[in-house]
Each structure stands twice: as C-alpha cells, then as structure tokens.
Amino acid sequence: MSGKSGSVFLRLLRALMPHRRYMLTASSALVLSTGLQLVGPYLIKVGIDGFMLTRDAGGLLKIGVWYLAVQLGLMLFSYLEINAVALAAQGLMRDFRKAAYDHLSRLHTAFFDRTPAGKLITNVTHDVESLNELISSGLVTILGDLFILAGITAVMFWMDAGLAVLAVSLTPLVILMTRFFAKRLRAAYLMIRHQVALLTIYIQERVAGMRIVQVFNRERDTLAQHHRLNLDHHNANVASIRLHAIFNPLIAFLSTVTVAVILWVGSLKVISGELTLGSLVAFLVYVEMYFKPIGDLSEKFNILQGAAASCEKIFDLLDEPPGILDPPVAAAPAEPLTVDFERVDFAYDGHAVLSDVSFSVRPGEMIAVVGPTGAGKTTLVNLLLRLYDVKGGAVRVGGADVRHLKQHDLRSLFGIVSQNVFLFSGSLWENVTLGDDSLDLAYVRSCLESVGARAFVERLAGGSGEEELPEEAKTLSAGERQLLSVARALAHEPRILILDEATALIDSETERKVQETLKALRGKVTQIVIAHRLSTIEEADRILVINEGRLIETGTHEELMRRRGMYWGFTQRIGTRMA
C-alpha cells in the first residue's frame, strides 16, 4: 500500500473506534471458529488412528460427540461473527453517511458551483455503500484467512514436518501468480469503473433530456450511441471475467497437484510406518483448506483496494474546508433591522464582480435593483445571505457584520425568491413549508392564494395540497413554479424579502396580484427587488442602478428620470425590461 492509502487505512481504523466492541467480538469469534475448524480434521485423524484401526466403538462414539460439539461451537461463533461484523460495518456506514451529509450541508456555496452534483451523490450513496465490503469481505475475512493459513501451517508442521514442507512448497508460486494477476485485474477493474461512469452519465442525461431527443427525432442515434457504450461496458467486464477464468482454475490446479503429491509421498511414509493413515487423511483435508483462502486472497485485496478508493473519496469530501464558518462568539442582529453595504468588493474566480459598493436600506423600505445582465445584482443577494463572503468591505444587517452572526440566525431573517425555482419532491404543502411543521395547511393555502396561485392549488388534488409533486414538479408550468416560490418566501414571515427576477415568467395580470400582496407588506417588511420590468421598478422607494459591479445611481424613479442618466437611458431604450 502506498503512503496515502496507508493513512486512509489509519483513519478508517480511527473511525471504527466507536465500534471497537463489535470489531473485537467479531475478531474473537473469528479466532475461535477458525480454531474449531482446525480441530475438525484432527478429530477425524484421532478417530481413525485411535479407534477405527483399534476397533474401539466406545471411543468412536466419544469422538463423534466431540465432533458434534465442535460443529455446534462453529455455528455459535459464526453467528456471533456475522452479527458483530454487520453491526460494525453498517454502523460505520451510517456514521459516514450522516457525517458526509452534514458536512455537505455546511459547505460553502462556491463548492457546489464547481463540483458536479453527481459526484457528491455518489460519495454519499455508492462510496459509503462499498465500505460494507471493506469491513465484511475485506478486513475481517482477510484477517480470518491469514489466521487459518497460519493455523493450518502450524498444525501440519506439528503433525509431519516433511509433508508440511511439501504442502506449502507451491505457496511462492501462488504468490507470484497472484501478484501477476492482481496487477492485471486492477487495470481491468479500473476500466470497468470508467465504462460504468460513461454509461451512467449517458443514460442519466438522455433520460433527463428525453423530450428533446424525441421532438428532434434523434432516437435512432441515441439508441445507437447507447448500444456502443453498453457494448464497451460489456467488453470491459468480459476482460475481467477472462482473467478470473484463467487465474482461479490455475490456483485450483496447484491445490490438486499438492494433494496428489501429498498422497504419493504420504502413502510411502504410511507404508514405511513413518506416518499413520489417519494423519494422511487429515493432511489431505488440511491441504484443501489451505488453498481455499489463498485462491480468494487476490480477489479480496481487489475489493479492499476498490473500497479504499471509495473511502478516500469520502475522506476528501469530509476534508473539504467549509469555507464559511459561524463565528465562535455570535452577535445578534439588533433593531432597527437595517441593511448596509460598506465599500463592498467581491471577485469570483479572479474576476471582479462588485467593487466599492455602498448603500443602506432602512427597515420597511422597498428597494429596486436594476442593471444589465452580469452587472452583479444577484451577487448582492448572495453576499447579503452570506452564501459567499465579501473580499473587501462589509455587509451589515441590523448593524452587525454578517460574518459575526450565526448563519442560521442571519438567514432566518430573509425570505428569498430566486431566478431559478427549485422544487422538492413531496407535496405542495411541504414545498411551501420546507419541513417547518408549525405551518399548517390552512396557512399555506392562504399564502398560495395571496399570490394568486389559488387556481393551480385547486387543480392539484382538489385544494388539499397533499398530493405528491414528482421530482421537480414536472407538471407545473414555469409561471406556476415561480408563484409557488413567492408563496414559500412569504410563508416564512421574513423580515427582509428578496425577489430576484421573481416574476419574469408570470404574466402581468398575475403579477399584479403578487404586487398587491407585496404592497400590503410595505413598511413592515423590507423588500429588495431585482427586476427587469418597469412596472415593478417604479413602485420602489429607491432604485439602485448597478453596472459592471459598480453602483452608478440611486434615487426614486422620478429623481432618476430627471437626472437623465443611465436609468433614464434604459427606460427610453426598452421600457419593459432593463437589460
């Protein structure tokens, strides 16, 4: 093992510490059952030499009882072992799964921007699942195998050193062969994993983009491409099957050869009186037992290696620095709940997004933010919610720097409607409450009605809202999703409401209903609205005009129109939307 996988192994052992009781139980049970396995053939030898050949029926019965007792013991210890291993393995998996998930929910938003979701999902599901193999087929069995190999070797040498040397004489050859095949198998498995990934991604994407494939009549190409990837995947697997088909029978052959040699040399020894017949029979059984774990050892090391790779990926995820941390001693946002940007700078991937932006919002004020695409409007919101940290200056809410607040406390103040609406599977109700069970159905319905979403609430399951929405609520129209998202923001009774192009897909008529509701909140709830539509912008107490990361103008609609600056230019050019 390389240094890195060595340290992975150490870390894994540390993670296993809480489950050491089970690991200990498993190992002791394993040692005991292995010992009993070794006793079996010896009892047969005693039965043959001591009683059969001396015609002692009473002694034979005694040996029979002993043999039965050994079998019962084996059953008991195996039972203990399997249970203890499962408790340790499943317990470890549960720990890792929870830890990985918890860590993910703490990670910085920027991490999710640069990491494909599919990779993270695999970490929490598949990679954790492969730990099961690591513990049950890997660690414990390898331990058991090594133990039984040592035990058999010892017993054989104790019984007859000469025969024992013959029995283990092919072991170096076995080791050489194992190394030879293990290297090739590893390459074959890598190839398989690569092909599995390609095939999975392809199927996933084409199923998600099914409609496009269909309406563009690309079914035939898509099926042909799938067929090719499927075949590559098949061929990769066939390569590993072939390797196993050569390796495993060869190991079995070495075992047969050893049995034949022992039989030949052993019988000479029996004839010359150096060895008892019972010992020869026991030897033959031991040799069979000796080769069985050796044949599996290369396979098990492969499982171990695959699982170690998965394990490493999980550790990499857990090692990812959270990026944004809660302060050790948290401040509390004080009243009045103002919002202040003080000379804020922000850069993303080395590109300056905001520079030297300063403004203040009084509680209850409605602010409109306008500017062309890419001006940095959404970034303002991200900094306010501390989804990212400023590079310079400070963002204050209620007088406190957002970095001095607990993220949970900070974000609880806000209600946000983003550009892209994300819906969870689950009922309409759950999508509004987001798991806050204190919000009852009647309240949720009133929220939906207040944004004019009543019609579609009724359409869904006669207004009960309990109907399950499938993944991303595919049956809702884009406008309906936006309305749902507005209702969601309102339901959590925010002190500060942020609408980021929340009505781009809603018709003016429905938008009017939304705006009436928002108007009723004027003075009570601070509103920060990013919008393209003039009808929304005009209503604001103040308008911030952002361009290329800088705050260009602020003022009321009338003031800005009088100033004949950038804002005026926008309204002249397009009227309906700023862009």
Place this chain on the structure above:
Amino acid sequence: MKPHYLFSILRCYRRGFFLGFLSLIVVNLLVLAVPMLTKWAVDAIGAARPPGEILPITLAIILAGAFMVLFRYQWRTKIFNTARHVERHMRDDFFAHLFRLPQEFFDRTRTGDLLAIAMNDLGAIRTFVGAGVLSAFDALLIICLSLVMMAVLDRQLTLWIMIPLPFISWSAWAMGRRIHRLHDRIQSLYGDLAARVTEDINGIRVIKSFAREDARRKKFHRLCDEYFGANMEASGLQAVFRPFMRFLGGLALTILLYRGGLDVIQGRISFGTFVAFTGYVGLLSGPLMAIGWFLSLYERARVSWGRVRSVLGLPEQERAERGAVKRDRHSKSAAGLKVQNLTYTYKGSTQPALRDVSFSVPVGKSLAVVGPVGSGKSTLLHLALRIYDPPEGTMYVGEKDVRLFEMSGLRDEFAFVPQDSFIFSATLKENLAFGKSDLKDAEAGEFVARVGMGHEVEGFDKGVHTLIGERGITLSGGQRQRLSLARALAKEAPILLLDDPFSSVDVRTEKEILDRLFEKRDGRTLLLVSQRIEAVRRADLILVLDEGRVVGEGDHLSLMRDSRLYRDLFERQLLHEGVPGHVR
C-alpha cells in the same frame, strides 16, 4: 412486453449457456473422481500393495486437475459472458423502451429511479442469471452426484448421511420467505436515500437561504437509521442461516465419523471407502453454504425483475402511421396547423387544461399564444408535438390528424424550443446537430450568429467545438435559451414552436432575433408562446387563453380594443413602450 420476455432473451443466448453448463458438468465429474482415486490409493496402502501401484493413481489425479483447468475456463467464460450479454441486451431494450413511453410516465417517475433500474436492477438480474443459476445448478449437481457416488460405494451409509438433507430444504424455504420482504424494503430505502441526497444537493441554495438545514438533516438521519435497521435485520437472518447450513454439513460428517467408523470396525466397508466418503461429504459443504447466497441473489433479482417489468410492461405510445395517404417524408412540406374543438385533461387531473379550443394557422403565418399563468399555453404546444397525445380529430398538421402520423414523421414537421432549455453535455456543434445531423462547421457558425451568439462563441477556446455542460463550460440561462433556439432553427422544419424562448435574453438581443425570425421565415409557420409584448404584437394572429379557454382572437390592435384580459396582460408593459395600439 411479451409474456416470457426474459425467456425469449435467454433463448437468444442458449448456446453459450448450454456449452457453459456442459463444461460445468465435466468439471464436476472430474472433481468427483478425485475422492474415488484417493480411495483406491488408501485401499492399496491398506492392502500393503507395492508403492508402484499408487503412483499411477496420483498421476491420474494430476491429469484430472489439468482437465479441470481447461473446462473451468470454459464454463466461467461461457456462463459469465453470456449473463453479461443478457444484461446488455436487456439494457438496450429497456433504454429503447423508455423512448417509446408516453410523457405521463416521466411526469411521475424520477430520473434517478430509471437509472437505478438500468444499472443496479439489471445488474442484479445478470448476477442471478449467471452466478446465481450457476451456483444452484452446481450445488444440485454436486449434491446429487456425490450421493450417487456414495451410494455406489455403500448404500446403507449413504442413507445415514442423508438424514440432514430435509432440514436443508426446510430452512431454505423459511429463509427465502423472510429475505424477500427484507430485500424489497432495503432496496426501496436505498432508493429513498439516494433520491433525498440528490434533491438536497440540487436544492442546497434553497435549503441554505431558508436556513432549513436542520429539518432536512433530521429527515436524512432518520432515513439512515431506518436503512441501518433493515440491513441489520437482513444480516441477522444470514447470521442464523449460513452457520446453520454449515452445521448441517458438519452433522453429516459427524454421522459419517461415527456410523462409517463403526462400519470400518465391523469390516462392512473398507478403510478407503471411508476416506472417499469424507471426501464426498466434504464436497457437500460448499454447495450447502451457497444455498443461502443463492436465495438472496434470487430474491434480489426477483425484486429487481419486478421493477424492470413495471417499466417494460407499460404500453408504448402509439407511434405507427395510421389511416390513408403516406406522405413523402423527405420533401419538406409547408404545413399549417389546425385545431378543432380541442379539450384536454391531464391524467390524474380533475379539470381540463384546455377546453374546446379551435383555431387555425395557415401555412407561413405566425400565431402568438398569450394568457395568464396556467392557462394552457405550453400544453397546446406539447399536444401538437404529441409529447402528450391529443384526442383524435382535434389537431391537424397540413390537414392530417396528428394522431394518424407516424411519430417521427410528425416531429419532422416541427422545430421546438421548450421553456426549459435542456442542453446536452457535448460540444456546441453536436448540440446544434440535434437539429441537423450533417451540419457543417460553417453552418453551425451561421445558426449561432442568427441567435446573436456569434460574438460569444468566438470567445470560446474551440469555437463551435467547445464542450458545454457538466464536463465543459457552463452557459448562462440566456445563452442556453439562445442555443436551444439555434438548435431548433438548424432543423429547418416547416413549423416552428417557441415556448417563451426569450425570458432570460436581454431585450436588445430579443429584438434582433425577433426581427430575423419574423422577416426571414422562408414560408415557415410560427407558433409562439410569450409574456412579452415585443414578440406578441408582431404575430399575424394572437390567441388569448384563460383557464384553458380561448377568450380572445385577433391581431394586436383588435385585441387591445376588444379583449379586456389582453389589455390587462400587456397594458402596463405598453405604458412604457410607446407601442401603437394603446387606446384609452
């Protein structure tokens, strides 16, 4: 799906299976010969024969071993490769079947679940068909042949050794029942686990913004605990069953040791026979242990097969050409669209999404569809494309009922820009080539320019050959929309369907694109859904929908005059537009 789909596939590969199982039988016969050869050797020793007689026996064992290598290679490659072929074949079928299913199926099915079927469930079936059936066959063969060999050696002792056998079938039966229920539960819990992680990662911004981490975490932890419990229950079952099966093997050996020992003492059997018996009973232990493994493979495969069947068994959407005239698919027609008394209700919905809608768009004309949220605008486009099937006799393309079209023929008539601009992770050109497979680089550049993206694409490293999507560069919402439009334009179909294609595009670019769209259409028919007056007012005919009904029809000026809803929809936009038609 044919009633015996799985068998029909297995039949395709029967040659491989046949050869594989044949080789397995040969291997087993050789394996069974070894204890017999050992008996001869031991008896020869017992009878104090010259060692020279033992040597050929040991050589025979080595020879048998060499043949075993050959035939083991055969059965391994034949059976396992063939099982892989079965899996591959089924995956091709499954994937192809998905493309023929109606959209309603996808509305209620998670992509992740379908992926799990395509990869995990088909894998479980393959493991059963290969390793599972093999181990069962092998176990049966070894057990039967060992019993036969033992019976040949000594019938009475064989009967004694068979005493534990009934317990095997009894415990296998008891185990099978319990494990089925558990596997079902474990697999569905794992699916839930995966679905939840997927969702929470994709929705991480919402969760963070609303500070809902704790609630989501609690739910996930609860799922983890349930999954742990179910797995422990399953391993508890294995912990009883597997050692018990091994014990039954040990019991047989105990019986042999005592009973067979007595027989040796009484001289009923030779010592060599006793040794051969230990060999044969020893051979039984492997297959006995394999029974538990086989059962769990079988149950897993059964659950998986149920899930595969639940998809493969679904009826396909009607795709074949029906009715009279077959049109020449290669001459692009200039088709109009006619809708007659169309009422459509989504499956599972109580109220119709469209009610008694009638209109027609003559060849080469443009139609805009407007209306409030949820009024049925997108539904109209989806029905024309037969993403959902409209009732027969309600929609006509070029005077032919869309339901009578051959599916791909119908879709050749349309180019579509959906509301959600789905772009594949491939090169930009490959995405455009979705519309036209023999697309040249220059043409690709042209289409990109037509949607106002020429400048941006020039900035990309490899121009139109730049990778986009998860493995390439990330496009903004507006870029995706415009690319989706370019893809549709590249298709050069007679009817262009646009579903709110400019919601993320800035207005100046929108104007430029619209100018080109409306002016240089080469006689193509255009259907457009939009919230933007800029696009709508250019249309020859505008249809106003409300709650699925047509409540207004006409051009911009007449609707401004006659339709209250139309005025409400656009008045506020118009206030600042200075667009003609604003009447007070």
